Every structure is written in structure tokens, then in C-alpha cells.
Amino acid sequence: MKSTWACLIAILCFTTHLTEIHAQPRLNDDGETEENQRTIANVSAIGQYPPLPVPFFRGNDPRFTNSQGFYFHFWKFLLVVLLFLLWAKTSSWVDEDSRGLKSNTEFWSSAILVAGGLGFLLVFCMPSFIVGFFVLLLAYGTPLGFYIHERNAKVPPSSRVMTPDHIRNLTIRYLARMGIRIGGTKTQQAAVGPDIRFIGKSSTGRGDDPTSSRRVENSRGFLAAKELVYDAIMRRATDVHLEPKDDEVGVRLRIDGVMYPTEGFDRSIGEAVLNIFKVLGAMDITERRRPQDGSFRAIMPDREIDFRLASQGTRHGEKMSLRILDQTNSIASLSELGLRKQLVDKLGTIVKQPHGLFLCCGPTGAGKSTTLFAALHEIDSYQRNIITVEDPVEYRIENVTQIEINQKAGQTFAESLRSILRQDPDVVMIGEIRDAETARIACQAANTGHMVFSTVHANDTFTALYRLIDLEVEPFMLASSLSALLAQRLARRLCPDCKEPYQPNPEFLKKANLPPDKVKCFYRLPKSREFVCPTCSGLGYMGRISVVELLEFNERMRDMIRDASNMSQLKAQARKNGMLYMKEEGLRLVVKGITSIDELLRVVK
Template identity: 45%
Template sequence: MHLYLPWRIHFWWLGWTTLIVLGTPATLEAAPFFPRGPGFYFDPYKLGALAVGFLAWVKLCAWVDKDAKLYRFDPVFWNGMLLGSGMLGFLLLWNLPLFWPVFILIGVAICSAAYGYLSKRNRRADAEDQLFNDKHFWRLYEKYLGARLKRAPGVKVESTRALPIRFMSRSTTGGEAGDAARVEKVQESKGYKAALEMVWDALEKRATDIHLEPTKTEMNVRFRIDGMMNNLQPFPRATGDAVVSIFKVIANIDISEKRIAQDGSFSAQIEDRLVEFRVATAGSVVGEKMVMRILDSSAQLANLSHVGMTEDMQAAIRDVITKPHGLCLVCGPTGSGKSTTLYACLHEIDRFAQNIITVENPVEYRLDGITQIEINPKAGKTFASELRSILRQDPDVILIGEIRDKETAEIACQAAQTGHLVFSTLHANDSVTAIARLIDLGVPPFMLSTALLAVLSQRLVRKLCKKCRKKVKPSTETLRKLKADPDEVSQIFRANEVAEEKEDEDKEDADESERCTKCGGTGYFKRTGIFDLLVLNDKIRDLIRENPDVQEIRKAAVATGLKSLFDDGSRLVIAGETSIQELLRVAK
């Protein structure tokens, strides 16, 4: 029913509007020959304003109807709000003698209904799909004015473009004067501009890591974007070495030592945000290589509805994290979004009513209202030692960056048993293996069985670039894997990847122009999570305590409804969010 109602009403209004717009000139034309008596009167300005108002309102209603379905809001409610406020307004206009004040009032009523909808949907939309907020206006500015400025004739963009980046050294020993002096020193040196350009490029491409790897003649530059390594134009070896030296100076690393592995950090002011860089060097046979990890602390913190879970799973997690005490684990390999999910969980907890302390290496997100501690094994600040000291700070919620040894695991379990809610991550393939891994680490099974609340396992899959994805008909084999009904799923999508072999040779230029502007030809843009959640019940607790056998626990877990990561990911393939190839790559 609700599918037809809005459209029928739209056509009804559209019909009237067309009649008024077309009828006005004809009536004006006929006016001198058609004497009107008192009372027959109209004003073309008012009629025009009314027609424009009508059309805008109809267009807005149609858009909200479509958009609400896309973002899974109730279209009936929002259509009702917009239609209702408009209809009420036009009814008032019909009956009251004051045209302009009421006309403005209608505008305000419709706009506030639209604003209500926009503020809700922007919270669900990705940053680049948000509308009518600062991000949208900034995008428009860059698209129209930014591009025009760059294209202005006679301006050599490359040589005159001043990049809005400023490197800042941050050392633990030298004072601020020493830091500033180091940055000033490198500004004059060869390769500084190349270093700035490289960092700017990495940030623009949403890279999380920059790798500089020397060969005999060149310095290879690779960015990790959405978890995958991407090769860039290499530097000549001399420039590359100069760039490495510059970052070593800023990160306060001994530049004379080129063989032993070293690490350091620096930050950079980029426009109005502060980005931190963790630098690690290592000597190889051909020279010194460098890896920089980019920690964008201003990055928007995700909440649970943003990490890609189904509504049911979000509800199950909220249920777990509102318990007063216990241990919640997130497991998966490095770079599977574990800490993002943990922070999304913290976000759900009222951090001003509870004392939340985190111990991390490194602190990836900054959150107001909580205490964040960074460990430093070199200075003797380990997870275990820091945990012992924070337990004396009367915390309600503790977040431990990672459990990787017996001592940390035991303290985590003890804290969970003594009235604290503890969150942590663990390297394990799935939730059941995570339990086995903790027992392998040496945590007594009885302790684990009482402390552990739930284990969430997760991976990140790359989302298909919506601009260039290609429709395909799924094979019977694919449908069987997806456990999908052939009648319901008639099409899925695949990535439009630019084939590697086409890239060399003379076709390179042609490829460059064919390349999708949104994803740069990778076919994917950004990532989302796939999950499986194991909430412990009494049966599983008994199994852990009495007979911690992986197969038995898995059987009991599947009986509670535990799905595999692949099964959770199949919803994304069916919805066209990712490809079957990508899902198989991440979760076999």
C-alpha cells in the first residue's frame, strides 16, 4: 500500500501544478477580452511562487521516498511528515488571507521536516555521501571552485602549489626548541618537497601505511590502501635516500645508523587536523627500508551502527556490553578492524558516568572522557605492568589493546571476575579458536569459563566502488555458496579492476583515462566488517571448565546460532556491497 500512495499523490499535485503554470499565460492573454467582475482576481507573482513551491515540495517528497528506502528508514513515516507539513501549509494558504507570511511558514515547516530527515540519514551515511553539512559543502567547494583554481590558466600547479602540511617533531628528550630546530634543518635539504608530496598523496589516497623499499637503482614507494598494497611511481635512489633521512631526522632517529632496526614518531599538521606517524626502519642488503604507519586521530570515530553489523548483531553486542562485568574479546588478524570495533563498543557506554581506562600500543583513536595510556616496552611499560597499576585507579571499564601473553590474559580474567568490564583483542582465526588460544596461553579453564562473556570474530572486506562495479549473473555454484534462492538473487556485482597486464606497454595512457576516478581503478572503495559473535551460555561454560575441546565447543556454539564469517558476508554480496571474489579472499 505505502508504495503506491506517495506516488499517486505526487502525480495529483503535479497535474494541478502543470494546469496552473500552463493556464496562467492563457488567462492573462484572454484578460482584456474577458471582463472580470469583482472578486475574480489573481496575482501572477503569488501564483508563480506557489507553482515553484509545489514543484520543489513534490521533488523533495520523491527524493526522501527513494533515499529513505536506501538507508533503511521507514519511508511511510518520513513521507507522512513531509506530505503532512506541506498539505497542512497549503490548506492554511487556501483559507487565510495573508499569503506571504503563510507561504514562508510552509517553507519553514517543510524545511524543518527535511532537516529532521537529513540529520538522521547523515548519521547513517558515509562521510562522502552526507548532504547539507560542512562535509558536503567542502566537497562542493573542492569540486567546483577547487578544481577551477587549479585549472586557472598560466598557473603551474605542480611547482607553485603550497601543500598545507607542516611536519612537527616530537621527541621525549629534547625540548621544543630542539624539535623545531630539527624540522627547520630538514626544510632546506634536498628531497623535502618530495617527502611532503608523498605524505600529501598518501593522505589523499586514504593510505594507512607508507612503505619505502630500496632496490639498487630506485626507492620503491608503496601505500597500503583498504588493506592492500599499491605500487606508486618510485623515487630515484638518491631522492629516496634523502626522503628516508628527512623522516629519520624528524622522527628523532639516529641517522648515522643504517643497519639496526630503529623506530620513532612525528606528527604533521594537515590543514586543521593533526596526524601522527609511526616510523620504523630496518637495514636490508641493498639499503635501509622504512615503514610509516599513519594514525589519523581526528578520523571520525565509528559507532556500532557504522562498523557494518546487522541490527540483530548490534542488539546482541549492546546486550553484552551493558553487563556490569566480564571479558569481551574481539579476534581476527592484524588490520581486521578490531580496535575500531572496540572503540565503537566504548562509544556505547556512558563514559561520563563510568571510569574508563585504556592501555594500548599505540593509541589509535582519541576519545574525550576516558583515560588512555600508551605502553612502551622499551621503558618497561608493558601491558601487564600498566594493567596492574590501573587496577588501583578504580576503573569500571578497561580496554586492553591486545592479549598476547599469559600474564596479560590472567590479569584480564581476574579483573573481569572482580567487577570490571574488560575489552580486549586476540590474534585468532575465529571465536572458538580464540577460547582455545587463551587456554593454550595458560589461562586456567575454570577462570576463563566464569570471566568470558562473548567473543566477536571479524574481518574487513573491501566494498565495491559503486561508480564502476559491474553486474553479473551469479552461477549456480555461487548461489549455493551464498545459500541464496536463485529466484530472489538474479544479479550480483563484480569489481571493475584494471587488469595488471594491460598496464605496461603503450596502452598505459588509454588505461589512465579509463580508470575510475573514485577508486583509482582498483574497483573497490573503503571497507566494511563481517562478523561472527559467540555469546557464552551455560553449556559452553561447562564445556570450557570440564573438557576444553575445540570440536565440542564449536558444536555447542553452532547450536546457539553461531554463523561463519562467510555466511555473514554473503548478505553483502547479495546486496551488491562487495563481490564474491573479495568475500572468498577474506573468509574462506
């Protein structure tokens, strides 16, 4: 491609040179050269002392530079140069566009190059500029017109070019970039897209790379990418999945933990969108099979959002998932988790203890880290030294040292935990306890005056306790360090504007141990789906609430763990202390009308 350009520029220079040789000095209206006229003027002044030949110049006389020595008509030449630049730009667009659409790139590129090259040659050789320029326009426009006609037939109406809509949008977009806004908000949005700005990551992963953001701005699918991300954020989605299929790229959003399919993309646009995200995330766009990950940021008028990307080759092509980390959605305190007041108070006292071990358990996506972050927010980070080790860091907290480790690269939680204990922390949060070593160091830390927070992958509190004992932590170590275990799930809240009351089955109430006289009604999703509720956009649910089970350890229970008593004895003791199982806590939410019974049974088995 580059060599072709060099060749063309050489042709242009050569033709310029040729015309220079054949050019004649200009004649004025009477058909005489300006030189002759000056001689005549001198002759008419006979008898007088000839004036000093003042304008004496060595070399080129500046008075004549515009007539002699410069043989081009300025405006005509400018016109040709401008057309040349336009031709260069469109040729590279055709090259890129036809590659994206899998058209015959070689054919179209060479047709446009050869025809254009000939046109430029002719404009300098033709005796009449008008005819030459007309021929040039024809040579430039004809293959381009055919190409546009062919590609427009292939793509959906929204991505056709040179249609009245496209030209109007292009104008609005260029004017908007210069700060000039025309048309209403709707026209603006159709042309410039929603108000969201992407900021790419540099290839090192640290810091921003403004060039990648600029690179994607003019690529195909940029508007579609902007709209997709904006729509996902507006719908409160936490993940966006781009999944290639036979002839399209499917899009699914995860909202409140449940996947919803939405409108997909035409295959070529979908792939362009995927490439835009890869460029922003500093990922290798030529690698389409091996898994890759990356990240970038987006700025909206009222907030800043982080994105984590993961791509992976599948049978149909490359799949990508975008995790949306909206800092405004992060929970700032325990009271925002939606727990009843009694539990919030209990948790508050536990997490503010000077030392101990507080563990959150539940499956992936049950909100364990959100709870731990809420707990960390309760602690005065100015007076106490808080250090976290995460894989990866998802939410930033002020005044807390957050360390990111990469388990795939061989870093382990155990190793980092041991090293951060040398940093004199008061409070330590560690992403997950998965192996014996981490469990042992966490217990040791808790016993030596640190408050330790972590998560365990287990379904409920007693299973988590089993897991710890299974990891061969000494029972006396465990007994003296454990403060509390919290198991949790996230249930979707019913939309307050469209939930529907109904009379629960009395037998069910009896089975669930609920007094039938006290429970007036339960709530559920609206039966009729004709009316789409604007609050929840017809989903019926809006946000999520934690359903928890808190197991606190008192002296009696510590003794039981030390003596390796069996679980049923422990359970009985915990119930005696007033512990409620997760299902019971959840039923309270159902009775209050916060969630539905179906939803509770979905998340708590």
C-alpha cells in the first residue's frame, strides 16, 4: 500500500515538472508580454535624464514571481491537490471497509487506484483544464460509486453510507466535534450517539492510552459499541456477552444476576464492535482463538465506569464478555445491604472488633465481596491500617491499601498474605481462602491481633465450617480465631410499581411455620404482560437484596469446636442462640413483600 502511494506521488511530481518545461510566459490582454511594455514606457521619456533603474534585483524579480516562474493557476492546482487527498482517504477507507465486509478487497482497491492514477495523469496532460478535471472526477467517482453500491446492498440500512441519513449524521458529528450543536437532542443522539466517552488502556495495563480511543472513533461500529454500552449501563446490567452465531453476533445482558437476551448485531457490525473493545483494552486484535483479557474506562456526564474484558475463541468465532464495574453502584455501608436492623447491628459490632476472623460464604456472584467491602467501610480507615489482597481489585476504597494479585501468573493468596502481615496491618482482607496454607495463616493472623476478612466457597455457614476443618486447621486455632460466618445469596427485589398481591396457600404457610392470621398477602410478578412497567422496563424486578445466615460463635460453641463435637450439637447450640437459617431470613423478606416466593426458592435451595 505504502509503495503505491510513493509511486503516485512520484507521478504527480513528474507531471508537475513536465508542465513546467512546456509553460510559456504569460501574455497580457493586448497579446504583448509585460517585458515589451516596459521598453515602450522608457522610450517615451526621451530628453529627460533616465530615472535610476531603482528596482534592481539580482536573481528573481519579486514583482514577477506570480506571473513568471510559477506556471500553475493557484486555484486549479489547489482543487487537484484537494481531490488527491480525498482520493487517498477514500482509497484507504475502501481498503479497510472491504476487508471488514469480506468483499474482494484486491479488486476494489486496485480499481480505485488505477482509475484515480490515470485521472490525475490526464488532468495534467489535457490541454483544457475543465475537460481534464471532468475526466478526473469521472475516474475517481465511477469505481467508488460501484463499490458503495455493492457494499450498501450487503449491510443493514443503519450502516449504509452516502445515503441522505448518513451524510446528515456525518455533518452533525463533525460539527459536534467542533463544538457546534444543531438539531434537537434526538437528532444529536442519532448522529453522535449517547454521551459516553471511551478511554483505552495502554498496553502495559497501567495508565490510559488516548491514541487507542482516537483510533476507534472513526471505525465502523463505533456508534453501535457506544449504544450497546450505554444501553447496558442504563438497564443496570453487570455483564454484557457478545456471542457469535452463524449469521449474527448475539448480545445478552446480565441484570440482577439473570441473563436476558437483547437485540443482536449483524455479523460484520458485531465483529467490528468486538474489535473496538479489543483495541480499547490493548488486546491483540489478530489473536482470535486464545483467551485474552483487558480493561478500559468510560466517562459519562455523571459517573466513571470501569470495564473488564475477556475474549475467547469458540466454534463460531470469537466470544467476548464485558464486566461493568460501576463505582456508583458500590455499597458504602452495611445498612445499604438491605438486612434487618438487628443483623446490621450485630454485624457492625463483629467487624469492628480489634481481632478475629470474619468469613463470608456463598457461591460465585452471591455478593460476598460486596458485603466484605461494606464491612470495611464500617472501619475507621484513618485510625487503622487496612490492607486488602484481591484478584482482581474491583472497587476502589479511599485510604485503603489495595493489592492486586494474579493467580494465573502464579501468585498465591497465602504468599501475599504472609508478606502483607509484615506491613503492620490492623485489618486484612484476603480475596479467598481456598487452600490449607491460606487458612492456617489467616487463623494465625487473627490470633495475633489482626482483624481478618475473607470468603470461603461453601453454600451455607455449617458447610463452610466443615471446609475449614477439612483444610486441617487445628481446631483450637479455628475456635479461638473465628468471630462469625456469614452465608449469603442475592435475591431480586420485586418492582414496587408493578408487583401484584395474592393470597398465599394456608398449607404452605403452615409448612413454612408462618402464622396464617398474621400473613395477609404475598407479592409476585404481574400476571398480565401486556402493560410494560416503565420503572423496571417490564422485568418485574428491580435491584437485589441480600438473604443471609449469620453464625456467631460464643464461648460455649468455641469449646464445642475445640472438642471436635459433631455438627448437629453445634447446630442445636446455634439455634438456641437465636440463629435463623437462610430460608427463614428469606421468608421474612417475602412476608414484607420485598421479594417473591419463587425468587427466594430460586436462590435458596
